[in-house]
Amino acid sequence: MSKLLFPKQKRLERLFYIMIAFSLIGPTLGIQITDNFNLTFFRITFLLLSAGIVLQFVWGKEYSRLKKNLEMTAIYQVRWYAVFFLFWFAYGVLALAWAPSVAYGIRYLFLLGMMLSLAIAFPFFLRTTQSFWQMEKILLGVFSAIIYFAFIESVTFIHLPSSRAFGDKLNATVTSVFTNQNDLATCITIALPFLITAMFMLNLKSRNNWFIYITGIFSIYALLATGSRSNTFFALPLALLVLIAGVPFVIRREKLTRKNIGKALIAALAAILIATSMSTIFLSEEARETIKVKLASTFSFLADLNKTTWDVEEMDPEDFEGTQESATDRKFLILNGLNYLKDSNFMGIGPGNIEFLNKKLDVVKAKNMHNWWVEILVNFGVIVFVLYMALYFWLLWRLWKLASLKYGASAHLVIRWGAFATLSSLIGFFVGGMAPSSSVHFTPFWITYGIGLALVGLGEMQKKKQEKNREQQELASSE
Structure with a gap:
């Protein structure tokens, strides 16, 4: 086989x-x-x-x-990311010297090391456009299975052992292969830009386009079923905004006709209408009511953030005690985490030690940061955080150059498509990264990061080969 x-x-x-x-x-x-x-x-x-x-x-x-042939390899083009990953891991090992819990630190470093290796494996193994395309087909198949099982789960209440709802036959929570619904929602918002862009950027067969479109509809349905506010109202719209704003710079003008734009709008509206209708038909009354309450509370969620002080020095844990509100809980976790950071002289409290220190507190139930960006900052300090963000933005810029017609017109269409989709997903993750309890082991994010590195590597390789061929042709013509 x-x-x-x-x-x-x-x-x-x-x-x-x-x-x-x-x-x-x-x-x-x-x-x-x-x-x-x-x-x-x-x-x-x-x-x-x-x-x-x-x-x-x-x-x-x-x-x-x-x-x-080092300079003509994909991994060489992203070598500074590999260097930073090694530095990040080494800094984490060094931070064990002042970490409150070495055991928590070692466990966290084990997870971090696996994810960093997973990300860097993409430019190491994806050395051709064909291998990249093969990988994308595999991911599409796995993601489709995740989404279609989420639909089955929402109807039958059959949960996998990995779900926190496992064993509860009356629990309408939809998690698919993940532990909680926020992880599933974040995975969906990461994947949807790939599905959307594939339909209007790639020259696919009709049956493949229909399969992607139907999978997209079920993805929207599953996203609604999770009731994730940050992903539904912020992360996905942010990613879609990037797609809409970038289309004139990525798609050739001859394709941007009124007819094609109209077809795209009709397809988008139809997908949303079908997905919302499905949620009305297939979701239980309890599930619909829970989702309605969660999504409707989005604006009150934002208002709750201002109920207590934002000043770390004036923060009083008693202001948060007993509220059990997501907004105030997350606010407490962030402000308390910044206190940890300050106490560590901004060097970080050590890998994984946020959870260890928060377990000593009875103010909120959640012990993880629920914010990937603050998690890096508090665990590893300012130096690692600044370097991480600098390389993250550099990756976004390089993906944009690869996707845009102005800079990357000569790149293979599959590479340009992947770059545009990855760019949108990683920008959407600015908000999506605030949904999972921790992203250190959230593989959909690290896969997307790795795809971005592989695309940059492949794009740079193609560019260098084209320049080399051009030089050889000029040399041959001069002779």
């Missing part, structure tokens, strides 16, 4: 494709070793792949091959 799917791929590359499929499924498939540790298929394939890479470099010819 593997030979049929990947006739020209090496064994490690096949294992890489299997690993990313399992990584998106997450904790669903695995072996429960202890109450706190699940040996997932993703971790098994990750370890096998890591061992295979080490063996290939030690006993194989991979190192000598890369050394000879």
Whole structure:
């Protein structure tokens, strides 16, 4: 079967494709070793792949091959990200020296190390446009399975063991393969830009376009079923705003006709109408009421943020005690986290130690930061945070240059499509990263980050090859 799917791929590359499929499924498939540790298929394939890479470099010819052609490899084009990942991890190890809990720090570093390796594996293995396209087809298949199971879950109340609603036959919560609904919602907002852009940027067959369109409708339905406010009203609209604003700079003018724009608007409105109608038909009355209350409370959520002081020095935990409101809870977590940061002289309290310190507090139930950006800042300090954000924005800029006609017109269409979709997803994640309890092990984000790195690497490689061919042609013509 593997030979049929990947006739020209090496064994490690096949294992890489299997690993990313399992990584998106997450904790669903695995072996429960202890109450706190699940040996997932993703971790098994990750370890096998890591061992295979080490063996290939030690006993194989991979190192000598890369050394000879280093500048023409995708990973060389994003080498500063690899350097930063090593620095980030090394800083985390160093921070264990002053971390309140070394055990929490080691566990966090284990997760961080896996995710950093996952991200950098994309430019290492995706060396051609064909391999990138193969990877995208695999991710589409896995994502579709996640979405269609979410639909089944919303109707039958059958939850997977990975869900926090598992075992409760009356619980209408929709989580699919994830632990909670916010993780599913964030995964959807990350994936939707890829589905949307594929339909108007790529030259796909009609049946493929219909499959993507239907999957998109079910994705919107699943997003509504989660009741995630940050993703529904902020993260997804932000990503869509990037798509709409970028279309004139990414799509050739001859395609931007009134007819095509009209068809796109009709398709979008129809998808929203069908998805909302499905939620009315298939969701239980309890689920619809819960979603209605959550989504309707969005503006009161924002108003609740101003109920208490924003001054860290004047923060009084008693102002938050007993409210159990998401807005005030998150505000307390952020302000309290900034207090931790200040107490650490802005060097960070150590990897994973936010959760350790928050467990000593009885003010709110949540112990994780629920904000990826603040989590990095508090755990690792200002230096790592500034470098992380600088490289993040640099990646966005490089993706934009690759996607736009002005800078990247010569790039392969599949590469330009991937760059535009990834750009939108990563910008949407500015808000989406505030939904999961922690993104250190949230694989959909790290997969998207890795895709961005691979695309930049492939785009730069294509550009250098074109420049080299141009120079050779000029040299030949001069002779």
